[in-house]
Amino acid sequence: LTQRLSKALKNLTGKGKINEEDLQATLREIRLALLEADVSYPTVKKFIDQIRQKAKGTEILDGLNGAQQVIKVVNDELTALMGDEAVPLNKPDKIPTKIMMAGLQGAGKTTTIAKLAYKLKKEENARPLLIAADIYRPAAIDQLEILGKDLGVPVFSMGTDVDPREIVKAGLAEAAANKNDYVLIDTAGRLQIDAELMAELKDVQEIAQPDEVLLTVDAMTGQNATETAQGFADELNLTGVVLTKLDGDTRGGAALSIRDVTGKPIKFVGQGEKPTDLDVFYPDRMASRILGMGDILTLIEKAQQDVDEKKQAEQLEKMRLNTFDFNDFIEQLHQVQNMGPMEDLIKMIPGMAGNPALANLSIDPKQFTHMEAIVSSMTKAEREDPDLINPSRRRRLAAGAGRPIVEVNKMIKQFDQMRKMMNQASNGNFSGMESMMGQ
Numbered sequence: 001l002t003q004r005l006s007k008a009l010k011n012l013t014g015k016g017k018i019n020e021e022d023l024q025a026t027l028r029e030i031r032l033a034l035l036e037a038d039v040s041y042p043t044v045k046k047f048i049d050q051i052r053q054k055a056k057g058t059e060i061l062d063g064l065n066g067a068q069q070v071i072k073v074v075n076d077e078l079t080a081l082m083g084d085e086a087v088p089l090n091k092p093d094k095i096p097t098k099i100m101m102a103g104l105q106g107a108g109k110t111t112t113i114a115k116l117a118y119k120l121k122k123e124e125n126a127r128p129l130l131i132a133a134d135i136y137r138p139a140a141i142d143q144l145e146i147l148g149k150d151l152g153v154p155v156f157s158m159g160t161d162v163d164p165r166e167i168v169k170a171g172l173a174e175a176a177a178n179k180n181d182y183v184l185i186d187t188a189g190r191l192q193i194d195a196e197l198m199a200e201l202k203d204v205q206e207i208a209q210p211d212e213v214l215l216t217v218d219a220m221t222g223q224n225a226t227e228t229a230q231g232f233a234d235e236l237n238l239t240g241v242v243l244t245k246l247d248g249d250t251r252g253g254a255a256l257s258i259r260d261v262t263g264k265p266i267k268f269v270g271q272g273e274k275p276t277d278l279d280v281f282y283p284d285r286m287a288s289r290i291l292g293m294g295d296i297l298t299l300i301e302k303a304q305q306d307v308d309e310k311k312q313a314e315q316l317e318k319m320r321l322n323t324f325d326f327n328d329f330i331e332q333l334h335q336v337q338n339m340g341p342m343e344d345l346i347k348m349i350p351g352m353a354g355n356p357a358l359a360n361l362s363i364d365p366k367q368f369t370h371m372e373a374i375v376s377s378m379t380k381a382e383r384e385d386p387d388l389i390n391p392s393r394r395r396r397l398a399a400g401a402g403r404p405i406v407e408v409n410k411m412i413k414q415f416d417q418m419r420k421m422m423n424q425a426s427n428g429n430f431s432g433m434e435s436m437m438g439q
């Protein structure tokens with residue numbers, strides 16, 4: 001994904017302006033990138049349409065800024081789609097807070113229960129009770145009991161011969177008797193959604209009246225994760241989602257489409273097998289992960305550097321060959337203007353700092369604008385061959401730029417000096433600079 005997006009955004013950097021065509025091409029790349037990150041097709045389509053609207057509404061500026069703006073729009077929209085803020089667990093006023101897990105077999109329900117128990121114990125000094133209501137998966141009860149023992153958290157179980165509905169009822173009674181502040185209900189899964197499983201889960205939901213029904217989804221299942229989420233959302237009153245196995249090499253595009261199809265917040269993400277490997281879900285971080293943002297920002301910086309270095313090398317070569325013309329002059333003015341006050345820049349030139357001639361130097365930034373106006377009035381031929389600019393042409397330029405003729409003369413003189421000086425500088429001699437500054 002990163003590679004794709006990087007490529008798309010690279011197309012935006014190093015170009016003067018982004019036009020409609022560039023934007024379309026970029027959106028096409030972003031679209032492919034999201035699909036590759038396992039975001040579902042309808043979500044991608046919706047998302048791209050939103051970006052197109054937003055990008056159109058935003059003034060898109062030159063080169064690098066344009067790319068950064070597109071990234072910002074993409075990143076903001078991704079974040080918004082996933083819900084902007086982290087959403088905490090629902091907690092009723094009276095104990096216990098009841099949390100029911102749901103999800104396919106192997107999604108990480110049992111592991112997530114252990115992680116939640118660890119977190120609650122550590123952060124709130126909570127006293128949770130775990131209920132083992134998966135009677136189908138071999139050793140599911142053992143698994144929960146071992147985890148509970150390691151964490152010092154009690155596990156309620158009745159073996160595999162009792163109906164899960166009865167286990168949940170008895171478990172809740174036990175929690176009431178022991179005044180547990182949390183009840184975490186582990187449920188069965190299947191390899192695929194089926195009617196029998198759903199009927200059982202609906203009954204458990206009815207009996208327990210949980211404050212949270214957390215759907216656990218394996219992020220590594222890619223496009224299927226969205227379908228699974230949809231299936232569970234249709235049958236149960238989900239309150240949130242836990243996206244597991246994000247420590248794998250998925251970009252987590254599933255987060256985007258799961259949120260989109262269920263409308264339920266992703267509350268936690270699983271980042272490993274240990275009880276400590278559970279994190280609160282932050283939409284902005286997830287957006288960066290899906291986009292590979294860190295990499296992209298680095299790439300943009302680099303692209304910017306490359307462009308500048310290339311331009312500078314070209315200009316140095318021109319100076320050396322003495323073909324420096326008014327187009328380059330303007331280019332230089334622009335680059336210099338972007339760097340900050342002229343006075344500061346000159347002092348950074350090797351050999352210039354501490355030069356007494358520069359102590360009280362001040363340069364009026366308006367001069368740049370006037371120079372630009374004069375250069376804009378030149379024909380293409382005049383810009384490329386400044387020696388063409390005879391007195392009658394100078395009069396024309398002065399009229400065109402709305403500046404006095406003396407100013408045109410002065411600028412052309414400065415240009416000549418600059419050209420000479422640069423020629424010397426490119427051969428390692430800076431003395432010409434001083435005489436120009438003395439003006």
Ligand code: GDP
Nearest residue numbers: 105106107108109110111244245270271272273
């Ligand atoms: P359940 O069938 O939904 O209860 O799934 P389990 O909790 O038994 O998990 C299935 C497998 O996935 C186990 O081997 C877990 O260790 C593993 N697992 C669960 N969550 C994560 C996670 O966030 N990262 C990784 N790497 N493995 C996980």
Ligand code: MG
Nearest residue numbers: 109110134140
């Ligand atoms: Mg399990």
